[in-house]
Amino acid sequence: MQYKSVKTSELEVGQSFELSKKVTEKDVDGFAEVTGDNNPAHTDEEYASMTPFKTRIAHGMLGASLISAVLGMNLPGPGTIYLGQDLKFTHPIHFDDVITAKVTLKELQQKPKFSIAIFETTVTNQDGDVAITGTAQVIPPKG
Numbered sequence: 054m055q056y057k058s059v060k061t062s063e064l065e066v067g068q069s070f071e072l073s074k075k076v077t078e079k080d081v082d083g084f085a086e087v088t089g090d091n092n093p094a095h096t097d098e099e100y101a102s103m104t105p106f107k108t109r110i111a112h113g114m115l116g117a118s119l120i121s122a123v124l125g126m127n128l129p130g131p132g133t134i135y136l137g138q139d140l141k142f143t144h145p146i147h148f149d150d151v152i153t154a155k156v157t158l159k160e161l162q163q164k165p166k167f168s169i170a171i172f173e174t175t176v177t178n179q180d181g182d183v184a185i186t187g188t189a190q191v192i193p194p195k196g
Contacts, residue, residue: 058130058194061161061168069157070128074119076111076150084115111146116176116185119154124191128156129170132194136169140187144178151179156189167192 059068085091090112093100101109117140124133146152153176160171170193176185 056131058132059128061129061170061193061195064129064158064161064168064170064193066158066161068128069155070123071153071155072119072123072127073151073153076115076146076148076152078109078148080115081109081111081148084112084118088112088114090114106145106147109148111148111150113140113142113146113185116146116152116154117187119152119176120156120174120185120187120189123154123156124172124189128158128172129191129193134192136190136192138174138187138189140174140185142185144182144184146176146178146184152184153177159188167195 081095085096094104095109095112098109121135124135125131155175156172158170159173162169170191172189172191174187174189175183177183
């Protein structure tokens with residue numbers, strides 16, 4: 054299988070990539086099944102109706118996983134190794150929201166054995182509401 058990565062030597066501060074996805078009930082139920090996070094705020098409409106959001110919402114980490122998809126498959130892409138991620142959840146992700154994960158290269162640090170790329174990360178919904186912000190640190194593919 055052929056993979057396309059942005060090699061360390063090709064990275065430039067300011068580069069960015071976006072990936073969008075519509076969040077469905079099936080996605081939320083599948084995420085709960087895979088992770089074991091069956092918090093009723095995500096899985097039980099009756100319970101969720103008593104929360105501040107009045108309905109089920111998607112797991113915040115489901116939205117954050119789209120950041121991982123961008124880093125691992127697009128920028129820098131296959132071969133990228135995640136070192137860390139800080140996240141702030143600032144707005145709920147509702148069913149049928151179209152969320153967009155964006156990563157932007159802030160800094161590239163040269164280390165003796167490898168480089169570390171620092172990305173600003175955001176997830177927004179179709180209305181421009183920022184659901185998640187943070188910073189990711191990765192080892193990009195060599196080259």
